[in-house]
Amino acid sequence: MGRSGQHAAVIGASIAGLCAARVLSDFYDRVTLYERDELPAEPANRAAVPQGRHVHLLMARGAAELEAHFPGLLDDMVAAGVPILVNRPDCIHFGAAGHVLGTSDDLREEFTAYVPSRPHLEWQLRRRVTAIGNVDIVRAGVTEPMFDAARQRVTGLRLDTGDEAQADLVVDTAGRGTRLPVWLQQWGFDRPPEASVDVGISYASYLLRIPDGLVIEKVVVAGAHRQQPLGLGMLCYEDGTWNLTTFGVAKVEPPHDFAGMCELADEIVPPHLAAAIRKAEPIGDIALHKYPTSRWRRYHKLDRFPAGILPFGDAVASYNPTFGQGMTMASLQAGHLRRALEAPGDDLAATFNKAAAKSTYPVWTMNAVADLVMHRATGAMPWWYRPVGELFDQFLGAAETDPVLAEWFLRRFSLLDSLYMVPSMALVARTIKHNMGLFMAQRRTLRVPRWRETAS
Template sequence: MFAMGEKHALVLGGSVAGLLAARVLADFFDRVVVAERDALPSTISNRRGVPQDRHVHLLWSRGSSILEDLFPGFTDELIRAGAPRFDGDLSKVYLNNGGHPLPASGCFDDFQFVLPSRPLLEGCVRQRVRRINNIELRDAHDIVELVTDRDHISGAVLRRRDREAVVDGADEIVEADLVVDAMGRAGRTPALLDSLGYGRPVEDSLDVRLMYSSFPVRIPPGALRELAVVIGPVPGRPTGMALFANEDNTWMFTVSGLAGVEPPKGLSEMLAFIEKFAPMHVVAALRRSEVIGEGAQHRMPATRWRRYDKMKRWPTGLLAIGDAICSLNPIYAQGMTVAAMEAELLQQCLRQGSGALPPCSGHGICGYAASGSVAGVRFLS
């Protein structure tokens, strides 16, 4: 039950965007509940609700900076867990985008990052969030429907699951002053809004027909001087690859195809796939590698921007963040960094509003451009 006079927030979805939103909200609300459909692992491991976590991931330096602000000492924590650190030395990376390789000499002072796997990064964020006293993580819960009070979203109905089975009679209404949709591109908020009479947002989409295949591997020490290899598509070749060093002397090897080109699934076929465009020393190092886990594939038909800002009616008390608004082409590795930037923007808005819903509310949109793609969060009060 709520204590009288307390402010409460409910975050729907416990991935990176949801966890970062919860961290920000904890400074302005007395209680924050994070509801997640998956049964969250107690150790650093893959999980069902993040199928793309078995592929290459990158948190850009901007995202790392924001996470460091939200969780002081976070970068050092990742490094202690074994994540390699790129210090700006260009001899440690091979980047070739649009057919233009980055020079392998020199140094960038403002282009640095760490290279954890997605499970390690998300697991460390989740552990930090669990330590915050006024945040409660409720895993293994379905989001059934939104709860309304006139034109205000006042909470959601959660349904507890026992592994894969729904628990009978386990529905619970969780009330909140603010509900955050962080359920990703597969989230049901458009359908839930439609069922409440608000209609669905129009969607801007870009057909990319992206597919990628990955294997975790171990490369012999000294076989490759680079920490990261990224080769993007070029006109006439809608294919690419990425190879990132991760914690525990492991590497993630990913090949991709755009415009309907399907990359192969097997490691030997993947090596043959990249021979036409990858440097010989990279292919040679991969031929010496050892597969240390199962391969995985992922498809993304199109990028999608849900235009909540164009809806004629919108309930108060609802905010969307991360892929729930805009899911970007993953070959640019922008998703987690944009989610961090949105969390920072949420923090700025709440600070301007002195802990209440911010003055940039109303029928407006708080937004910014990130790497040429617009991502927005919307508060309507």
């Protein structure tokens, strides 16, 4: 084992904080997570994680990564009733950018994903972390890190209880609202350069009870697209309830009542799913959430960075939530943290920030292409985004009826295999051939002489 120290402190005990603590517990004598929010003993929504009341998809890659950090997690989730998802048409209805994929029974390989509610997943991770002997979770807000200017390093944390905690390493998993850029500036460092995309997303969600037997799918996704700025996601959770989220992109508001959601479902999902939603009974109140901007704080670009602190999770990058990637990306960062702690050399932050940037780049870029080219988002757009977006639209069009292309996309969308959505030349050729075939068939149909139509 590489580096070690006496005490590591983590700001925030959400998904990223729990993943970080799990890794740190193998390298430090003590690990303390400081969380300002009340942490429920049972799976339950939390005030500081308002997104937990909306559809939260754990990607297949995220499930595998979390299982590697927390062995036995997936079996425990299944035992608790968490539905298993395979990429079969009877399990998932998946609409991306206006194309419905995975409808063919010819998908060759299956991959498995899991559909825990967000509160359930966080609770499963929390109870595992709490059970680690050298980890504590303390209910306290962090006001700021302590910084030793002479050593140019963070030495611990000040808490809103008035206490101070010394630490060899602080990991900032405070989420999108991280104050690290401000603290860096106060300590005489540059703020990280930021990439941002104004996606203007609004969420409106209900928990539903759907009468048994009406829906066999476990996951329903109808993403927004050029002609339709509204989308819908629906997941079946471990207790048999359904989370129905409707959303709008580019500042278009989704319906704010159940009747409106039913009308939207009529338009954008197959009739049997829309009919099931109409027969559902909403439980509790509607939950609303706004997500204006995706943001990547590019710490790896900084020449100078203080020792003793690391940004992690949404504090580094928060992605368009309708693509369902944030938790999986946090689980990948846990792997980067482990490898950085094991690596020789003493610039932990540089090693970690570089590795995190490497996995962020392809996912961030594909999201930015989709949002800026297809979802009317605004932000800096290199010239090549538009042609890549148009080509990808062609690809998805072909993937509707070509299971090989569909499977390639679904595996990458789930962040399996590779984080890069760059098809090989063979797949590009297959796309062109497929779409040319469709085009020619369409032309032939249009050219059928009237006498032949009447004769047949």
